[in-house]
Amino acid sequence: LGLSMIYGFARQSDGHAKIYSEIGKGTTVKIYLPRYYGDALDCEDTADGFSVEHRAEYGETVLVIEDEAAVRHLVVEVLHDLGYRTVEAIDGPSGLKILQSTKPIDLLITDIGLPGLNGRQVADAARLVRPGLKILFMTGYAIANGVLEPGMQMITKPFAVDALATRARDMIGGK
Structure with a gap:
């Protein structure tokens, strides 16, 4: 990977x-x-490369569940740059524990292939306590198993950071 x-x-x-x-x-x-x-000043104006449309509107909270540390840190860094609050989990059981708490979560971004509980199992269990939770699955494999329910989407790794930013904003904005 x-x-x-x-x-x-x-x-x-x-x-x-x-x-x-x-x-x-x-x-x-x-x-x-x-x-x-180009001009060095042009670079400073768009240092992170994201437009206003990508940014968090109200400091929304995103839970990122990913067992691969480098991928998790990249996703969290992009989300921070966009103004989102983030919570991290390294596997399915620890992510589910956060989802079963009272912590506000506006979007769940989870790898599908997680140790313990896979991403779909975490999502299904989370929807029992948070029925309207928006979920973005990440996968490094070209898979087509299972049907995505309303409020669920998939992004394939490796993905462009602007694609992640757009997808997160679109999903959260579609509350």
């Missing part, structure tokens, strides 16, 4: 990645990104 994320990031940035590996010596990953020729 790590190499997939690197490749996805490079491709979404109109760049590419080169990987060189030698047994007993290690691996080198080089990411080539296009040079920016």
